[in-house]
Amino acid sequence: MKILQLTSHFSPNVGGVETHLDNLVRALVARENSVFVLTYRPLITKAKWKMYESRKDLRILRIPWFSGFFYEFVKTPILEFLYLFPGLFLATPLILFLESPDVIHTHGLIAGFVGVFWGKLFGKKTISTTHSIYHFPKNGMYTKFAKWIFANSHHVLTLSKQSKSEIANLGIPSDKITIFTYWVDLEKFKEVNGAKLDHLEGGPGSHLAAKRKIRKSFVVLFVGRLIEEKGILVLLEASRKWSKNITLVIIGTGPLESRIKNLEFRIKNLKYLGKIENNKLPDYYSAADVTIVPSIHEEGFGRVILESLACGTPVIGSNRGAIPEAMDDSVGMLIDVTPENIKKSVEFFYKNPGRLVELSKNARKFAKNKYSSKNISAIINVYSSKD
Known part of the structure; x- marks a missing residue:
């Protein structure tokens, strides 16, 4: 299976979601899937990075972008959107045309919007994953934005019962929402005497x-x-x-x-x-x-x-x-x-x-x-x- 992972944050950025995505990509490749990751350069962590990486059944494209602004923009949803949206939105159709994946798997609302928008135009199955609890207000553009993403995704993956509940409260059928759980590399994370x-x-x-x-x-x-x-x-x-x-x-x-x-x-x-x-x-x-x-x-x-x-x-x-x-x-x-x-x-x-x-x-x-x-x-x- 060919899978496009669409995310604003990926290694060498450091964080829980980034670690999960590393684990996910490795596990998918180990199961003989072909994975393409479209993301940005590290926006939070100061680290050396490569714009493009390629190895067996895995390719990663990191879009060069302005770093150092994430924590300022994340406080205001519209600024966060304007910061993280353009690069992914412009690059995704090119990757879909060149790679023709079977599945688009998005992470977060902004990547979710990009994936669903282009997925519909290209006729691709799109899976949206949330890694946070959002506390959507009852009304407003933010809630309508999220509801459109989830309603137009083929399926939604969430990390907890609480997250599933808040998405279901937007009117998304519960059978369209699946709870998954992070995992840890038990060979690496074990007690060291x-x-x-x-x-x-x-x-x-x-x-x-x-x-x-x-x-x-x-x-x-x-x-x-x-x-x-x-x-x-x-x-x-x-x-x-x-x-x-x-x-x-x-x-x-x-x-x-x-x-x-x-x-x-x-x-x-x-x-x-x-x-x-x-x-x-x-x-x-x-x-x-x-x-x-x-x-x-x-x-x-x-x-x-x-x-x-x-x-x-x-x-x-x-x-x-x-x-x-x-x-x-x-x-x-x-x-x-x-x-x-x-x-x-x-x-x-x-x-x-x-x-x-x-x-x-x-x-x-x-x-x-x-x-x-x-x-x-x-x-x-x-x-x-x-x-």
Whole structure:
């Protein structure tokens, strides 16, 4: 099968959706499908990138575009649309003409609009995927825009019951909406024993210093984009109040990076490591006592949860969005995110190591049962369906 993946964000951009798309593309190619990815250059992450890549059954075209504006434009839907729409809209018909894919698989509303518009003109099956919870207003252009995309897609893929419900509330038949689940590479994301952490090197963020702290104190790990919606500011406030024997380790980049770097000099039990390559993350998950996902917005799913559990590390998660669907109290704790609640949950695990050990034993098994690569079958079934 020939599949066009249409998305505004793709690696080497860093994020949960980007990691999922990497996994999806690899899994599709491994199953002898031909995949073409049409995307932009990295718009969020500063990274080296190639405009065009080609290898067996996989080609990637990254449209050169203005970077560094995403976080400014994303606050206003019309500006986000004007920023992300033109390149994809102009390039898609050329790719459809040259490649003639069997399926167009879009990710996000803007790519969804582009895919559905050109898919109808070219007579192509179009699958729209949402990776977020949108909270569509009852009326208005934004809601009409989304409804048109979903109504004219052959099928819609969503990550959670909550997401499926909000799309169904737009009048989309529920049998046209399928819930799928992210998966994690269980061979890569697995527990790394302490001896194997010796290969970590010093450098930006001083990983060696972090390693020494990890060995001497109770470690709470945050991995994600440094934006307010991820709850990072609430987490930092909580870290000022908890025991001095608890170290907060932060991995990620984003608009709040300079603020966190400045705080690192004033908060002794804070360690900021910056960007860590995805293949090295299992070391950090394994070295941490608990991972925290304190999102204050409606998280689409929370990929960090999957990765942490696969490495045997329990999770403290926000009770917002789809996070409660991603984990339960057998592998962590769900909280209403406030500084006081974060402090209480972290100190509970710090003071109750037996409970932490119990959850750690459950974590890997939970990930293997729920987040294996078998989850791709839901997507492939939609590709193959005759609706």
